[in-house]
Amino acid sequence: MADTPKTVFTNGTWKENPIYRQVLGICSALAVTNLLANTLFMCAGVIFTLALSSLTISLLRNLIPKRIRMIVQVLIIASYVMMVDITIRAVAPDIHRFIGPYVGLIITNCIIMGRAEAFAGQNKPFISLLDGIASGMGYSFVLIAIALVREPLGFGTILGLELPAKELWWHQWTIMVMPPGAFFMLAIITWIARCISAEKSKT
Amino acid sequence: MEQLDMNIFLSMLLIFTSAAFTDNILLARFLGMCSCLGVSKKVDTSLGLGFAVIFVTASTSAINYLIYKFALVPLGLEYLRLITFIVVIAAFVQFVEMVVERVSERLYNALGIFLPLITVNCAILGISLFMLNKPFNFLQTFAFGAGGGFGWFLAITLIGGIREKVNERAVPAGLAGPGITLIIIGIMSLAFVGFSGMIKL
Numbered sequence: 001m002a003d004t005p006k007t008v009f010t011n012g013t014w015k016e017n018p019i020y021r022q023v024l025g026i027c028s029a030l031a032v033t034n035l036l037a038n039t040l041f042m043c044a045g046v047i048f049t050l051a052l053s054s055l056t057i058s059l060l061r062n063l064i065p066k067r068i069r070m071i072v073q074v075l076i077i078a079s080y081v082m083m084v085d086i087t088i089r090a091v092a093p094d095i096h097r098f099i100g101p102y103v104g105l106i107i108t109n110c111i112i113m114g115r116a117e118a119f120a121g122q123n124k125p126f127i128s129l130l131d132g133i134a135s136g137m138g139y140s141f142v143l144i145a146i147a148l149v150r151e152p153l154g155f156g157t158i159l160g161l162e163l164p165a166k167e168l169w170w171h172q173w174t175i176m177v178m179p180p181g182a183f184f185m186l187a188i189i190t191w192i193a194r195c196i197s198a199e200k201s202k203t
Numbered sequence: 204m205e206q207l208d209m210n211i212f213l214s215m216l217l218i219f220t221s222a223a224f225t226d227n228i229l230l231a232r233f234l235g236m237c238s239c240l241g242v243s244k245k246v247d248t249s250l251g252l253g254f255a256v257i258f259v260t261a262s263t264s265a266i267n268y269l270i271y272k273f274a275l276v277p278l279g280l281e282y283l284r285l286i287t288f289i290v291v292i293a294a295f296v297q298f299v300e301m302v303v304e305r306v307s308e309r310l311y312n313a314l315g316i317f318l319p320l321i322t323v324n325c326a327i328l329g330i331s332l333f334m335l336n337k338p339f340n341f342l343q344t345f346a347f348g349a350g351g352g353f354g355w356f357l358a359i360t361l362i363g364g365i366r367e368k369v370n371e372r373a374v375p376a377g378l379a380g381p382g383i384t385l386i387i388i389g390i391m392s393l394a395f396v397g398f399s400g401m402i403k404l
Contacts, residue, residue, distance in 0.1 A: 020381075023237070023240055023241075023380075023381045024237060025237070026233070026236035026237055026240065027233045027234050027235070027236045027237065027325050027329075028233075030233040030236065031232065031233040031234075070293075070322075071290075071293055074289055074290075074293060074322075075286065075290075078285055078286040078289050079286065081285055082282065082283075082285055082286060085282075085285065086282060100332075101329060101332040101333055101336075104284075104285045104328065104332050105234070105325045105328060105329055105332070107285060107289050107328065108289070108323050108324070108325040108327075108328050109325070110237045110323060113323055175393075178392075178396055179230060179231050179233065179392045179396070180389045180390070180392045180393040180396065181389075182233065182389075183385050183386070183388050183389030183392055184385075184386065184389045186385050187378070187381075187382050187383075187385035187386045187389065190377075190378075190381055190382045190385065191375075191377045191378045191382045192377070194376075194377035194378075194382065195376075195377035198376060198377060
């Protein structure tokens with residue numbers, strides 16, 4: 001398989017999008033999307049961890065013994081997640097209070113393990129770094145889409161700013177704030193995205 | 204907390220029920236979704252993984268509590284908690300796998316294939332991280348872990364049962380698979396929201 005930077009990029013962001021194609025990393029996609037600000041911090045954390053852990057695992061790919069590779073990968077990922085955790089706590093303590101446990105859970109985010117196993121373990125460092133960034137962006141783009149629906153409908157705000165002329169037309173959809181709203185939104189986005197890619201592959 | 208200490212058994216029961224129902228780890232906290240979507244196609248696989256999860260969450264949350272309270276906090280190393288917890292979980296799962304293999308072949312055949320899946324199940328690490336935000340003592344932590352695991356078990360088994368039925372029906376092409384499962388989980392989560400507010404911790 002010839003992986004040029006371009007195919008790696010389109011695969012990560014669209015064709016093999018981690019969320020709606022491979023159905024990985026769903027937990028955080030649901031949990032942090034009630035406010036756009038939380039989502040942006042989470043996405044930045046995931047892109048950072050994914051890119052650097054892919055790079056590191058790819059650099060070490062010939063040194064890690066096959067039998068214990070899982071635990072080595074987990075340790076590499078956990079070290080980057082710790083950096084993200086400490087940084088978010090310092091930069092945005094309010095947001096950290098809400099998304100804190102989910103930042104820790106980036107360690108067990110299956111996208112990262114998945115990319116490490118499927119790609120970074122066999123490929124050169126530069127292309128693995130690119131692959132990590134692409135998958136991270138694919139993840140972010142779905143999360144931001146969900147948050148852009150949930151925050152306005154649930155709270156009437158975008159990034160904490162009130163929608164224009166809110167009191168005239170806006171009515172709170174409480175369900176969008178609650179967990180079920182997250183499940184329904186993700187289902188709808190998966191549905192739309194899969195229909196679009198099915199149309200494309202037909203033509 | 205004094206009141207809770209007076210009746211330790213009652214408080215454990217309360218924590219167990221609230222972790223299992225009002226604060227369901229899968230339906231309200233969204234943890235363990237990946238393995239849930241992957242495994243919940245049938246009731247019996249759901250049951251197997253569910254039991255394994257109950258056991259592992261209850262044990263690892265208790266072990267992690269002890270390590271956090273008696274090793275990390277006194278040494279001022281709280282920031283190492285993520286790495287410590289994940290290592291404890293991975294080691295524990297590996298250990299259980301070896302013990303089960305030795306002790307009972309039947310149990311190994313039933314649970315064995317699920318154990319490696321558990322290390323990367325975010326519900327386990329999640330319970331260990333959520334317990335840090337709560338003022339629990341050792342036994343209460345154990346109840347919290349067991350309750351969280353039981354809630355996950357309950358949710359995944361019910362989802363498995365519904366999916367067995369849904370798979371026999373025609374579903375719109377783009378919605379088949381993960382899409383329809385997410386909608387099922389959404390409706391179930393709506394039902395579990397009904398429990399909220401019944402127990403306050």
